[in-house]
Amino acid sequence: MLLLVPSIGLAQAIGGPLTPLPAVPALAPERVELGRKLFNDPRLSSNASLACASCHRLDQGGADGQVRSLGVDGKPLPVNTPSVFNASLNFRQFWDGRAQTLEEQAHLVVQRPGEMGSDWQVVVQRIAADPSYRAGFAKAYGKAVDEHTLQDALATFQRTLLTPDSRFDRYLQGDTEILSKDEKYGYARFQEYGCIACHQGVNIGGNMLQKFGVLGDFFADRGNPTPADLGRFNVTGDEEDRHVFKVPSLRNVAVTAPYFHDGSAPTLEAAVDVMFRYQLGRTPSTDDKALIIQFLKTLTGEWEGKPL
Known part of the structure; x- marks a missing residue:
């Protein structure tokens, strides 16, 4: 497992260079609309009090x-809610990487106690009892509502939740004047300090697992440990996975505070401080830190033609 690789060349070999987000995929519109409706439907939860959209607010950066x-x-x-935007580009889902697909993620969230706390038999009965859903699923899938089609519709909608056209994407596409001089310097510092070793690829993260606290004991310093702090260890039981988490995407990071699995960093500035101390073991100059933060703010994209 990669712990820390401040070499730009090796980072790119592992996860690929930073590339623009792809266009929103053209998927079956009937299935997308079913998924959108389900995403906002509280009947997926045990007491009909929570929808996916309750925690994944599309008007708040997807968190x-x-x-x-x-x-x-x-x-x-147990953990902070990550953004649903661009989640389809992550190599795994959840902070501990326990789901490999969006369909599996939906399956686990709906039935997990304390989260939505329901079960799929109940959900299928509720949705199938709605005439508009019955007609919609018959048209979109040619079959009755079942667990598989519900999960597929939710995943299909989520695959449309991409946020292209950030200023940084446009820079990567050749519009070199769209970033200010300081923002370009911030991108250079982001690479030089080694941030790009883990935050790379099309999602600028989301494509590897990493120990939180490579060069310092974050959890001892923070105090009040919780079971969720064990990260992927809770999935595998492997000692090497203790405190290991999926590296989050940095896309739209300026609008998705607070940060980390525990939500312990209330601001982008605080999150950058933690990364330098515990992941890089370095202390940036005040100017370099400010430049990196300016660069991170260029990663905010658009959804349905509007800036997040």
């Missing part, structure tokens, strides 16, 4: 701005 969202029982979830 909800909370340290930890509240589950169906009104209690905080």
Whole structure:
């Protein structure tokens, strides 16, 4: 497992260079619209109090701005809610990488106690009892509502939640004047300090697992450990996976505070400080830190033609 590789060349060999987001895929419109409707439907939760959109607010960067969202029982979830935007480009889903597909993610979220807390038999019955859904699924899938088609519709909608046309994407596409001089310097510092070793590829992250606290014990310094802090260890039981998490995408990072699996960094400035201390073991100059933050703000894209 890669721990820290501040070499730009090796980072690119592992995950590929930074590339622009692809265009929003042209998927079956009937299935997309079914997925959109389901994404906003609280009947997927046990007590019909929560929809996917309750925590993944598309008007708030695809997250909800909370340290930890509240589950169906009104209690905080174990981890911070990541953005749903561009999630289809991640190599795994969830902070601990326990799901490999969006369909599997939906399957786990709906039935997990404390999250949506339901079960698929109940959900299928509720959705199938709605005449408009029955007609929609018959048209889109040529069959009745079932667990598979529900998950497929949700995943199909989520695959349209891409946010292209960030200023940085346009820069990568050849519009070299769209970034200011300081933003370009920030991109250079992002590479030189080694941030790009883990935050690379089309999603500028989201394509590897990494230990949180490579060059310092973040959890001892933060205090109050929780089971969720064990990260991927909770999935595999492998000691090497203790405190290992999926590297988050940096796309739209300026509008998705707070940061990290525990939501412990309230601002982008605080998150950058943590990364330098615990992942890079370096102290940037004040100017370099400011430049990197300016660069990160160029990663905010658009959804349905509007800036996030």
